[in-house]
Amino acid sequence: MNDKLIKFILEDQAMVEVLKNVRGLNLPDCWIGAGFVRNKAWDLLHGFTGPLKFTDVDVVFFDKNKIENDQYDKDIEEKLKGLKPDISWEVVNQARTHQWHHRSPYIDTTDAISEWVETATCIGIRLTDKNELIFTAPHGFKDLENLILRPVPSLKNIEIFNERIFKKKWLETWPKLKNIVRK
Numbered sequence: 001m002n003d004k005l006i007k008f009i010l011e012d013q014a015m016v017e018v019l020k021n022v023r024g025l026n027l028p029d030c031w032i033g034a035g036f037v038r039n040k041a042w043d044l045l046h047g048f049t050g051p052l053k054f055t056d057v058d059v060v061f062f063d064k065n066k067i068e069n070d071q072y073d074k075d076i077e078e079k080l081k082g083l084k085p086d087i088s089w090e091v092v093n094q095a096r097t098h099q100w101h102h103r104s105p106y107i108d109t110t111d112a113i114s115e116w117v118e119t120a121t122c123i124g125i126r127l128t129d130k131n132e133l134i135f136t137a138p139h140g141f142k143d144l145e146n147l148i149l150r151p152v153p154s155l156k157n158i159e160i161f162n163e164r165i166f167k168k169k170w171l172e173t174w175p176k177l178k179n180i181v182r183k
Contacts, residue, residue: 002141006133008044014051019127021083025076027061029109031124031136034058038121041144042174056088060124062109064095114138117161119150149179
């Protein structure tokens with residue numbers, strides 16, 4: 001599936017433009033994650049064609065020197081809005097997010113991504129200087145490829161997982177998804 005997903009993404013000019021815009025920021029250990037990749041994969045697996053419908057674009061990076069400065073993240077969002085004002089950008093330094101989760105500091109962006117709510121969401125992508133796509137997938141691609149909704153092993157409050165599925169209407173948008181965890 002990775003080869004098909006890469007081809008599908010590279011054929012989507014809007015996605016490539018987003019990847020180039022983010023690459024141009026030169027942020028350390030930077031990835032675009034969550035729905036940017038997940039939704040495109042689910043579209044592919046459902047036979048949906050056409051460009052990705054952006055809900056938002058999550059840009060994550062890891063910079064220990066900017067932990068106390070969330071204004072830095074907001075400034076980056078403003079730069080991206082200047083480049084692509086039609087997209088809702090969310091930029092977050094993952095070197096800080098361990099504080100939100102009341103745990104020890106993450107070691108890098110991939111470590112932080114591994115704690116996102118669903119395994120299929122725990123995927124990041126970036127465009128190299130050679131215009132090649134690379135992924136980070138701390139829980140692998142199996143759940144994404146098999147359309148499985150599963151909480152990450154560390155999730156203690158399953159209501160967060162169930163609430164996200166309901167609020168985001170994933171089962172309506174992608175009816176082949178399988179929610180393996182129920183109330």
